[in-house]
Amino acid sequence: MTGLDRTLIAGLETFRGLSDQALERVLVHARSARHPKGSEIFSQGAEAESFFLLLSGHVRVVRTSPEGHQVIARYINEGELFGIAVAMGRSTFPASAVAAVDCVALAWPNREWAELQALFPAFGASAYQTIGARLQETQAQVMEMSTEQVEQRIAHALLRLVKQAGRKAADGIEIDFPITRQDIAEMTGTTLHTVSRLLSAWEQRGLVRSGRQKVVVTDAHGLMLVAEHRRRD
Amino acid sequence: MTGLDRTLIAGLETFRGLSDQALERVLVHARSARHPKGSEIFSQGAEAESFFLLLSGHVRVVRTSPEGHQVIARYINEGELFGIAVAMGRSTFPASAVAAVDCVALAWPNREWAELQALFPAFGASAYQTIGARLQETQAQVMEMSTEQVEQRIAHALLRLVKQAGRKAADGIEIDFPITRQDIAEMTGTTLHTVSRLLSAWEQRGLVRSGRQKVVVTDAHGLMLVAEHRRRD
DNA sequence: AGGCGAGTTTGCGCTTTGACAAACACGCGC
DNA sequence: GCGCGTGTTTGTCAAAGCGCAAACTCGCCT
Numbered sequence: 001m002t003g004l005d006r007t008l009i010a011g012l013e014t015f016r017g018l019s020d021q022a023l024e025r026v027l028v029h030a031r032s033a034r035h036p037k038g039s040e041i042f043s044q045g046a047e048a049e050s051f052f053l054l055l056s057g058h059v060r061v062v063r064t065s066p067e068g069h070q071v072i073a074r075y076i077n078e079g080e081l082f083g084i085a086v087a088m089g090r091s092t093f094p095a096s097a098v099a100a101v102d103c104v105a106l107a108w109p110n111r112e113w114a115e116l117q118a119l120f121p122a123f124g125a126s127a128y129q130t131i132g133a134r135l136q137e138t139q140a141q142v143m144e145m146s147t148e149q150v151e152q153r154i155a156h157a158l159l160r161l162v163k164q165a166g167r168k169a170a171d172g173i174e175i176d177f178p179i180t181r182q183d184i185a186e187m188t189g190t191t192l193h194t195v196s197r198l199l200s201a202w203e204q205r206g207l208v209r210s211g212r213q214k215v216v217v218t219d220a221h222g223l224m225l226v227a228e229h230r231r232r233d
Numbered sequence: 234m235t236g237l238d239r240t241l242i243a244g245l246e247t248f249r250g251l252s253d254q255a256l257e258r259v260l261v262h263a264r265s266a267r268h269p270k271g272s273e274i275f276s277q278g279a280e281a282e283s284f285f286l287l288l289s290g291h292v293r294v295v296r297t298s299p300e301g302h303q304v305i306a307r308y309i310n311e312g313e314l315f316g317i318a319v320a321m322g323r324s325t326f327p328a329s330a331v332a333a334v335d336c337v338a339l340a341w342p343n344r345e346w347a348e349l350q351a352l353f354p355a356f357g358a359s360a361y362q363t364i365g366a367r368l369q370e371t372q373a374q375v376m377e378m379s380t381e382q383v384e385q386r387i388a389h390a391l392l393r394l395v396k397q398a399g400r401k402a403a404d405g406i407e408i409d410f411p412i413t414r415q416d417i418a419e420m421t422g423t424t425l426h427t428v429s430r431l432l433s434a435w436e437q438r439g440l441v442r443s444g445r446q447k448v449v450v451t452d453a454h455g456l457m458l459v460a461e462h463r464r465r466d
Numbered sequence: 467a468g469g470c471g472a473g474t475t476t477g478c479g480c481t482t483t484g485a486c487a488a489a490c491a492c493g494c495g496c
Numbered sequence: 497g498c499g500c501g502t503g504t505t506t507g508t509c510a511a512a513g514c515g516c517a518a519a520c521t522c523g524c525c526t
Contacts, residue, residue, distance in 0.1 A: 063372065069380040073372055088365020089358070094372070125322070128361055131368060132321020138371040139296065139306055139327070145378045146422030147302040150513070180473065189379030194513060196475060212473060212522060383483070413503065424484060429505060445492060445503060 041097040048085035057103030058177040086110040155227035172218035274330040281318035290336030291410040388460035405451035
């Protein structure tokens, strides 16, 4: 009854090197679900009973502080694992996941984690590499926030988004999902006002073209120069 | 010839639940080394050939940006693993480790990682939990830097230090290793000047007592109030 | 077609905090 | 015991960018 075909996940980095048979096994306990844009896939603090893999769409991972401040920890791209609290020995989700667009994701019960890891060591290794990579990225983000001005941080964030979720547009590269000034502010630790001002300025200089929930980087190289420019050298 | 006794590591979280025999096996390829205060245990960017466990002392993990800015990612306490690039699938160290005081650390060749993990699943699980916990901490740090003022960040940092490496002093809790204003600044993304001013102010208010490379928290509760106090609510 | 609302733009004042500078003090080594 | 260097204190100044406020505009829903 699953109807899940192994071609869904064949070719994904996470399952690289697994045989067709292995892929079938992986999918046995997986359930696929559609998550409409804006819906919460899981909720910060909730009991983590499953882990997920994004088949299509884009997911925003958001942490909310006790005081209600939101911070976007990362965007998840197609083919990535997310909500893997189980891999970090956590029983609750440390953040919420929200579908940035209509999404399709696979979900496995946590108990499958140990199982799959034992059956397919390559899967375990790849998963832990993912966590390691995220630790690196997050530490890089701390460095950025410690040493860079807001302008550089936003430029870096846009370049990262374009790299991870860029789609060729007529006059540049467009970020492949709707993103507000507020979102960008929450990624970079600033306010939507400042983001708005900077995007306007950059638009004048021909670096980007932006509109309602939309950003197109028209001069990636120019933006890189902005990102590299240090003032506190 | 090793002379390493299993009592060195018995009782450590990382090796919890391992038999005496297992502990002996763990130590077979371990080498112990003394690292004088201020010396580098490993260097950012260098080929990672070993992973480490701190037996005694305190280690500062420092990242340096291409422009030369330094950020202290964390302090390692006794009994903790560090330099586990191998666990994250990295071939080079993403940061440097510097002995904050005279230290003793065990080192294993990377090849032992897979070995130990296979032999003692509990070891692997605990190690990955460590990485997961560090990812959490680092993300919490990003939140802090996004949403809190410098004063709150420094208060939080001090409280964390006191919790992790506090030692009872006559009139409060002292941080157990020499730490400069510059160090605190590099932990919190600010400048030593600002740290100095705030510590002075706090000293006046009776929250801390500080001197050359030394900080004593005399009123942890009061400092917590400072840490919680939000201005951008 | 029109209205509503979310998202955006923009102005202004002000606080926080960084930059620069200079003097100071503690402790170690000679 | 003295001098030097590292670490610390403190002052002044400047400006980045936040808070607040208000206007605006595009899309979408009815």
